Amino acid sequence: MQTPEPAPGRYGPYGGRYVAETLMPALDELTRAYEESQRDPAFQAELDSLLHHYAGRPTPTYFASRLTEEVGPRIWLKREDLCHTGAHKVNNTIGQILLAKRMGKTRIIAETGAGQHGVATATSCALMGLPCEVYMGAEDVRRQAPNVRRMELLGAEVHSVKSGSATLKDAMNEALRDWVTNVRTTHYCVGSVAGPHPYPLIVRDFQAVIGKEARAQMIEQAGKLPDAVVACVGGGSNAMGIFAGFIDDESVRLIGVEAAGDGIATGRHAAPLCAGGVGVLHGAKSYVLQTADGQIVEAHSISAGLDYPGVGPEHAWLKDIGRATYGAVTDAQALDAFQQLCRTEGIIPALETSHAFAYLPTVAKEVGDDADILVCLSGRGDKDLDTVLAQLKSRS
């Protein structure tokens, strides 16, 4: 099956460009620059070289034998936590900052939730000598404090955003306001497969390296394709990146895991695909969390990187056509899975990533024990220690 893309920038009815007129020419410019870069072998060579020598790619695919004993089916981990900066986000930021330089932009802005995208953007800007400003919700500045320090050390300026829910959605609002003001000089480095076209396309393509590597590694190490691929979904970039490698392999189930927060039934969650409706947020049509009259609702998740009421438009389409399925796990389930991975494999995962692991028992029931499940280990959890330790203390 081909990736469904009836029109450029559209995934079925989803995607598009719902932004202020001021930004439309910049999106055209970005689309053109991206298309040109894709045809330019020198750009590709520079990107590949940086991903290899700087970011540490290819990342390993690792057979998690002790976790396998607990879950049932054979569990394989695509180790994006071993990327430079500790998460998959850097695959995208190196690509976008290279592109920004190519376009002659002299200033970079980004939004961040967990701070991983902010750190990756700040890192890529330091690497390529561009000034960087990051918008981050005040609530996230608090719960992801280590990443704020890291961004500052890397030379970025961090703006704490106090409007609305003071989380990722509001950081993105503020980044868009900056962009509309400084669009001539500034590249907005969007951190997920969300936003107006061409961002969902560009970010997916830069993250597709995850799936491409993992597919070859599974064939080499397991001698077969996985039966299921599982990834957490915030905006959806690590999921889209790993799905991209398997989307044409019809035998491979693609499974995304959203944050159910306190539980879907409580209404306090961050699961637009599982429990939202169709709407337009931040420039694209997709699933969103909203009220009956179209106001966006605050999301709730223990994980700052998943605490977002929208999701990338390609996921919306994959859900509608049934090529991917989506589930959700609660904060408590994610915390349990976090500890399980620490103890069984000696890997401290990000809280975002822990959501993918928490869903494995459900996937195991679907595929049975004689099956291989590939999990995208999107990032490491050092940034989450304060949050996790506080939660565990309040439990005991």
Next chain:
Amino acid sequence: MGRIADAFAKAKKENRAALVIYVCAGDPDLRTTEDLVVAAAESGADVIELGVPFSDPTADGPAIQRASERSLAAGTTLAKVLDTIGAIRRRTNVPILLFGYYNPILSYGEQKLVEETAARGADGFLVVDLPPEESDGLRLPAIEKGLDFVPLIAPTSDRDRVTEAAAAATSFLYYVSMTGVTGSKATDLASASERAGALQRELNRPIAIGFGVKTKEDVTTVARHVDGVVVGSAVVRVIEEAESSAAALSAVRTLVAELAAGARRQ
């Protein structure tokens, strides 16, 4: 011709720019909005841009953000705004342009919104995050019903986009004076007005300039070059600063009268 085009034509004949005044519906409450719109019309506003509040107003600066938050906190919905338009229509004939973001419109249903907007007596739509290429679902039914669709042109819009916007327009074109959000300081309103004036002659369509137009002097600068001028954040600010609804009404009367004087060409 619709009410909006009529208002522009009338202003032109009277040798002044049409004054477009933005009010955020439901700030501080819809009852007051009704009175504010009537007061603005009586004080010299030619067209009212009635803002439909949205939770994530990415094209707006702090003043309109806060107005939207106050309005939503007071329980404003698009359905209630439509009711308010009905009430306003019983008191004044001032043209009303619904101004807002796309998601509440999509959620309400584009066709249904067009029908009810026409039934209540509002005159058109301006949707900040709905560029011409995404606008068919709203624009075509609106035109069918005789309502206006007002496209935006930005300083960054190239030739093709300006042509496309002009083709999508039914009455006037909204020219954003600068790259920025509402309420920002205009960097060079005089040259923006000059550029917009040249465009107005070339396209042979009325243009109104908005963003960063705050004072009577700003209005005069704009009025020299184009047929319309939009003031938003400055109005929202006097409403915010007023200590009561009565005080807001009298402050808006004073401000709009002053701006209207500025819109006259000597």
